[in-house]
Amino acid sequence: MEFAHRSVLLHECIDALAIKPDGIYLDGTLGGAGHSLEICRSLTTGRLIGVDRDLVALEAAKKRLYRHAKKVTLVHDNFENVGAILTALGLDRIDGMLFDLGVSSPQLDDAERGFSYMADAPLDMRMDRDQSLTAYEIVNNWPREELKSILYEYGEERYAPQIAAAIERAGFTVTAHDSLEEWHCFTATLA
Ligand SMILES: C[S@@+](CC[C@H](N)C(=O)[O-])C[C@H]1O[C@@H](n2cnc3c(N)ncnc32)[C@H](O)[C@@H]1O
Numbered sequence: 001m002e003f004a005h006r007s008v009l010l011h012e013c014i015d016a017l018a019i020k021p022d023g024i025y026l027d028g029t030l031g032g033a034g035h036s037l038e039i040c041r042s043l044t045t046g047r048l049i050g051v052d053r054d055l056v057a058l059e060a061a062k063k064r065l066y067r068h069a070k071k072v073t074l075v076h077d078n079f080e081n082v083g084a085i086l087t088a089l090g091l092d093r094i095d096g097m098l099f100d101l102g103v104s105s106p107q108l109d110d111a112e113r114g115f116s117y118m119a120d121a122p123l124d125m126r127m128d129r130d131q132s133l134t135a136y137e138i139v140n141n142w143p144r145e146e147l148k149s150i151l152y153e154y155g156e157e158r159y160a161p162q163i164a165a166a167i168e169r170a171g172f173t174v175t176a177h178d179s180l181e182e183w184h185c186f187t188a189t190l191a
Helices: 010-017 034-042 055-064 066-071 079-088 105-109 135-141 144-154 160-170 177-188
Strands: 024-027 047-052 072-076 096-098
Touching (some): 024 034, 024 079, 034 055, 047 055, 047 066, 047 079, 055 072, 055 105, 066 072, 144 160
Parallel strands (some): 024 047
């Protein structure tokens, strides 16, 4: 599948970074490298560190940045480890960082990734497919209190306690699109 993603606020981000041609920049959410390509175009002797959890994204970024390969270091990691990543590269300072948070279009479009309601697909939602923990495991096997916290804190879902309780009570296995439709029906009854 082609990795097609339209970069958000591309020129605004590049302007805000005020790139120095010999500077060192980190893109913590490389994706399809839309932002990174623009950064690279402004670099002469500078360097770009591109980080992503998703190997599919890194592969696509590698292709897109091939003309700038000498300036680019790609890292498969979570950006929460940014300090350790820079230390491992021997860098104690950089000139700018960019984080374009969220999912990429290809992650949504590839049904197998399980991020979209639009297709009948496994409930996966792993950005890093080297990791074993899936959304399926969490929804079906984690305790009610954990589900409640996840829905409340990360989903900002005001019905988090009711939904977590309903999952536990219903005891049905949430698997894929069909189940999610069922799921929408019963969350709608909570509203
Ligand atoms: C919106 S896309 C970035 C698109 C990119 N700026 C472009 O122009 O093509 C977000 C990317 O961040 C990655 N990502 C999300 N959370 C991450 C994390 N905690 N650590 C590293 N990468 C992450 C996703 O895998 C995805 O590829």
